[in-house]
Amino acid sequence: MAKYFAKKKKGSIAIWQIFEIILFVALVYTFITLWPVFLQKQNVDYIAKTMVRAVETNGRIDSSITDLQHELENDFGVELDDVRWTTQYVPGTNKIQIKSKFELTVTDHATIRIMNPTFGDPLDINVPMSKTLVGVSQVFWK
Template identity: 35%
Template sequence: MMKKILKSKQGEGYLDIAIGVLCLLLVVSFAVSLFPVFTAKQQLDTFATEIVREAEIKGRTSVDSRIADMREQTGLDPKIRWNCDYYSGNKVQLDGDMEVVLTDTVDIGFFIFGPFPVEIQAKATGKSEVYYK
């Protein structure tokens, strides 16, 4: 009698569906845990573009007020590195190259495995629009 019950294929579909739903839920929860990284990357790209544009208009890399505004808007606090053709101090001559690289870390958490820090980077380039005599 016990052999007959164990060999029976009746109800097998229920188990397959339950395992399939469990796998689907794991995939969806993993995608939801990754979503903040993509959002932070997009915000970091916008951050870099905005401060480079401000630096292009001013002709110098001292755009601290715009950086403070962007930090407040995005909630990010990235490390900022400028690569420029400096004229003097923090000034960049007309048509001089400007590049800013922003680096920040975002934690990805997946259930009990804890947070995994992921480093994201954004780069923006531009040219100075100010002529210094």
């Protein structure tokens, strides 16, 4: 009788080990699938911080900031959905007076492909991401 229970116990341990392996593989697959989304969010945040810092030191929002944005997008392989600046300009210019605050909101999305069936459209989940930063101009305009 003891041999019967010992055999049954060994079999159940093997089943639990198979279950644990399947669970581990599922967790690794989930991590690999979600890793690019976290990297993209980090890249969007870095682009926003760099652009805010450039405007703080430049004191204006002009084509050099737009060029910087496109350069960073190309470097990181990101295509931002929307970039919005909110500020009070010096009247008649694109200049921001010293100690004047401005706000940058950058929005993007990441796509997670859940399933790619051969008979139809793939099943995707779009994850929206945005970053809002506030900066202060460091340039005095006369």
